[in-house]
Amino acid sequence: MLCVYPAVWGDGQLFAFSGYDGPASWESGLVASTQADPVGLRFRHPVPGRLWFDLPEADVEPRVVTGDVLRLSTPAGGLCLVMADQHTLIGYAPPSLEPHLVVEREDGWHLAIATAERGGRLQLALACAESEEAAARRAQAALNKEVNQVTAERLKFFDRCPSPSGDIPASWSATMAKTCSVLRVNVYSPEGPIPVRWTTPDRWPHRHMWLWDSAFHALGWRHIDLDMAWEAIEAVLSRQSEDGFIAHTLSPVHTSQITQPPILAWAAWELYRMRPDLDRLARAYPALCRYLEWDLTHRATDEAGLLAWHIEGDPLCRSGESGMDNSPRFDGEGPWTAVDFSAYAAAEMGYLSSMARALGREEEARRWEERRSRMARAINERLWDDELGFYFDRRVGGELCRVKAISGFIPMWAGIATDEQVERLVAHLRNPSEFWAPFPVPTVALDDPTHSEDMWRGSTWINTNYFVIQGLRRYGYAELAETLRRRTLDEVARWYEDTGCIYEYYDCQGRKLPTTLLRKGAVGAAGGAGFGVIQDYGWSAALFVDLVMGTVAEGDT
Incomplete structure (x- = not known):
């Protein structure tokens, strides 16, 4: 049990009612983020607006700052805000701190606030609804709710959050509480064609369910609630097309036309290994087989079966399908046979083989293992550069594309590299002129001419660090893996303690505040996506x- 509450005040922290606790609609649930100075909230969805108090950040001492509870000490007394349900926020403040509400735009949804002085403090309630009258009625009724009782109910979640065995740095414990809070706030309830609770990278701005993000979310949730972890994967599978295709973004009303890295079988197998559940495995296995077969049919580039990502015309997002949107791997004329796509697929074949064997399907297990071996052999024959000692993409029908990117380490994670190849990969990893930056591992080598701080062009991402850590452990580099694990945890914790947020990606030099990094060409809203580095990001949390709990798998398939 984790007996720590998050308690760092800062700008941009997500604030919403969680679908883990009750109805939380993708369509209409109220989503906000913290406004540091003056103290308040920015409402993001379904109606934009601001609630704030005449209170500078310097006068605040945070007591609890979670995704649905704010408790702050001020010179005038206590200030508390808590989500009562998906459409209603309640709280109290000193009478001298009058709340201000500005609604920036009302497109079918409205915000209203109600206040009353009770017991020497100002009771307040804010609500959203589809009419001004309904919002006002909802807010007025919510004034009767007991704020401290609702707050206590919300904080019970932390009773089930995990504590690692042994001593860990205090900064990790504090950040652990925050990351559990981030996982919780980014959950929706069942809605439309999605029959179970589901996760999103961030309730704002992304909002949707994303394929490979959901796999990573499951790995964190398994330490809190294994059922919720399974639902994160089952939700994705529930939106699978009849032909096996799974889109990279999904919602109750939307699916995209491209896919994403196939890592769902890996995540499902990790959940099964934690606590075997043959019923769930048996339900997931056919869908996972159909999805991988779709990839192998629709993304193969040659008779060897190696795979290529879909390439887009957008110069700021050449391959959203790869998950590495703007990687310089995709700058030139494509398509490219992709080392990471092919390695992910090989790994999935291994996990499907393990699933089949657990389900008593020995012949299927053998076939999947044979296909894995063929894919691994093709990767090593066609995508390994023996001169440079690194894996690269190859232009279809042409030469290797020698951008030294994080994708070159994925065969190590997948367990398809030889010991000699891994030795050479590790030499690149350890080189401070290449990948051993102050905060390793940059997604493009420091000495590569395409390296920059912009997203997948050189910043450090927690999910790719996770792959590298797991790969190092698989091949016996335990000490280096532990060093990278600790560096990763320390850096995430450092920025959380400074700012209160968990970020989408980080400066590999360890100097820049993540929100000041480039994202698709510019900083913040000027970037190509219309927003900057995302705060309170799901897979980083x-x-x-998972890394704190020390259960990164050894890599057995």
Whole structure:
């Protein structure tokens, strides 16, 4: 049991009612983020607006700052805000701290606030609804709710959050509480065609369910609630097309036309290994087989079966399908046979083989293992550069594309590299001129001419660090893996303690505040996606939890 509450005040922390606790709609649930100075909230969905108090950040001493509870000490007394349900926020403040509400735009949804002085403090309630009258009625009724009782109910969640065995740094414990809170706030309830609770990288701005993000989320949730972890995967599978295709983004009303890295079987197998559940495994296995077969049919580039990502015309997002949107791997003329796509697929074949064997399907297990071996052999024959000692993509029908990217380490994670190849990969990893930056591992080598701080062009991402850590452990580099694990946890914790947030990606030099990094060409809203580095990001939180718990798998398939 984790007996620590998050308690760092800062700008941009997500604030919403969680679908883990009750109805939380993708369509209409109220989503906000913290406004540091003056103290308040920015409402993001379904109606934009601001609630704030005449209270500078310097006068605040945070007591509890979670995704649905704010408790702050001020010179005038206590300030508390808590989500009562998906459409209603309640709280109290000193009478001298009058709340201000500004609604920026009302497109079918409305915000209303009600206040009353009770017991020497100002009771307040804010609500959203589809009419002004309904919002006002909802807010007025919520004034009767007991704020401290609702707050206590919300904080019970932390009673089930995990504590690692042994001593860990205090900064990790504090950040552990925060990352559990981030996982919780980014959950929706069942809605439309999605029959179970589901996760999103961030309730704002992304909002949707994402394929490979959901796999990472499951790895964090398994330490809190294994049923919720399974639901994160089952939700994705529930939106699978009849032909096996799974889109990279999904919602109750939307699916995209491209896919994403196939890592769902890996995540499902990790959940099964934690606590075997043959019923769930048996339900997931056919869908996972059909999905991988779709990839192998629709993304193969040659008779060897190696795979290529879909390439887009957008110069700021050449391959959203790869998950590495703007990687310089995709700068030139494609398509490219992709080392990571092919290695992910080989790994999935191994996990499907393990699943089949657990289900008593020995012939299927053997076939999947044979296919894995063929894919691994093709990767090593066609995508390994023996001169440079690194894995690269190859232009279809042409030469290797020698961008030294994090994708070159994925065959190590997948267990398809030889010991000699891994030795050479580790030499690149340890080189401070290449990948051993102050905060390793940059997604493009420091000495590569395409390296920059912009997203997948050189910043450090927690999910790819996780792959590298797991690969190092698989091949016996335990000390180096532990060093990278600790560096990763320390850096995430440092920025959380400074700012209160868990970020999408980080400066590999360890100097810049993540929100000041480039994202698709510019900083913040000027970037190509219309927003900057995302705060309170799901997979960074999930993998922090998993890395602290020390259960990164050895890599057995």
